[in-house]
Amino acid sequence: MLEYAIDPHPGVRQAACYGLGVCATHGGEIFKPMCSQIFEILVSVITAPDSRTEENAGPTENSVSSIGKMLDFYPEVFGDRLPQLMTLWVSWLPLEYDEVEARACHKHLCSFITRNNQHIFGNNLSNIPQLLNIFATILDSPDTEEERLIEDKSLVVNILKQMNVQMPEQLNASFHTLDPDSQSVITGVLQS
Numbered sequence: 001m002l003e004y005a006i007d008p009h010p011g012v013r014q015a016a017c018y019g020l021g022v023c024a025t026h027g028g029e030i031f032k033p034m035c036s037q038i039f040e041i042l043v044s045v046i047t048a049p050d051s052r053t054e055e056n057a058g059p060t061e062n063s064v065s066s067i068g069k070m071l072d073f074y075p076e077v078f079g080d081r082l083p084q085l086m087t088l089w090v091s092w093l094p095l096e097y098d099e100v101e102a103r104a105c106h107k108h109l110c111s112f113i114t115r116n117n118q119h120i121f122g123n124n125l126s127n128i129p130q131l132l133n134i135f136a137t138i139l140d141s142p143d144t145e146e147e148r149l150i151e152d153k154s155l156v157v158n159i160l161k162q163m164n165v166q167m168p169e170q171l172n173a174s175f176h177t178l179d180p181d182s183q184s185v186i187t188g189v190l191q192s
Contacts, residue, residue, distance in 0.1 A: 001016045001019045001020055001023070002016075002020075002034075002037070002038065002041055003016075004016035005017050005020060005041050005042065005045060005059075005063075006041060006044065006045065010055050010056050010058060010059055011058070013045060013056075013058075013059035014058040014059040014062050016059075017042060017045060017059050017062035017063040017066055018062040018065075018066070018101070020038055020041075020042065020063075020066045021062065021065055021066030021069045024038075024066055024069040024070045024073055024074070025069050025073065031074075032074055032077060035070055035074045035077040035078075036077060038066075038070065039067065039070060039078075042063040042066055042067050042070075043063075043067070045059050045060060045063040046060050046063045046064060046067075046092060048060075054097070057097035057098065058097065058098055061095040061097055061098045061101050061102065061105070062098065062101055064089070064092045064093065064095060064105060065095070065101050065104060065105040065108070067085075067089055067092075068089055068105055068108045068109070069108070071085060071086060071089060072108065072111075072112065082119055083119045083122070083123060086112075086117075086119040086120055086122075086127075087119075087122045087123070087126070087127055090109070090120065090122070090127045090130050090131065090134075091130060093105065093106070093109060093130070093134045094106065094133070094134045094137040094138060096137065103152055106134070106138055106152060106156075107152055107155070109131075109134065110152075110155050110156065110159060113131075113159055114155075114159065125167065125170045128163075128167070128170050128171065128173075128174040129174040129177040129178070132171070132174055132175065132177075132178055132182065132186055133178060133182055135156050135159070135160055135186065136178065136181070136182035136183075136185040136186055137182075138152065138153065138156050139153055139156055139157070139185050139186075139189060140181070140182075140185050141153075156189075157189050157192075160186065160189050160190060161189070161190065164190050
């Protein structure tokens with residue numbers, strides 16, 4: 001999978017990057033010694049010059065999701081770098097191309113928040129503007145009958161309302177950094 005994660009064919013890269021995320025979730029102690037090497041390979045996929053083109057979005061988004069799993073299941077591997085790497089991971093969100101992987105990754109983000117992982121908020125809550133942007137994107141996605149998406153949106157609404165109670169000043173300051181459409185989405189949630 002390490003070799004195929006950097007394969008020239010986007011479909012092969014996507015499958016390998018997805019597979020690395022599965023290994024991160026279920027690999028345990030066998031996977032752990034390889035985390036740093038895998039992390040660097042996945043970052044190279046994400047930061048490639050053409051990584052956000054439609055053709056390469058699949059491998060990129062699967063890499064972002066896999067890194068989120070690594071940060072969750074193997075935080076000790078990253079040591080003092082963990083806060084910085086969590087901020088980097090948040091900066092790559094939201095995912096918008098691969099709907100299935102986007103839902104899984106955004107749910108993982110919500111899990112970090114609901115488990116009160118302080119690194120997800122960044123140093124001095126510096127990630128709040130990006131988190132609001134991600135939430136606005138999730139909430140503004142087209143409505144669907146799919147129950148899982150409706151549940152995901154409900155989870156985001158609950159998190160936003162909880163953040164508004166726990167950190168209203170930071171939320172208000174960050175709110176003004178959003179574009180008008182995102183502000184409208186967030187306002188709608190907080191006033192409901």
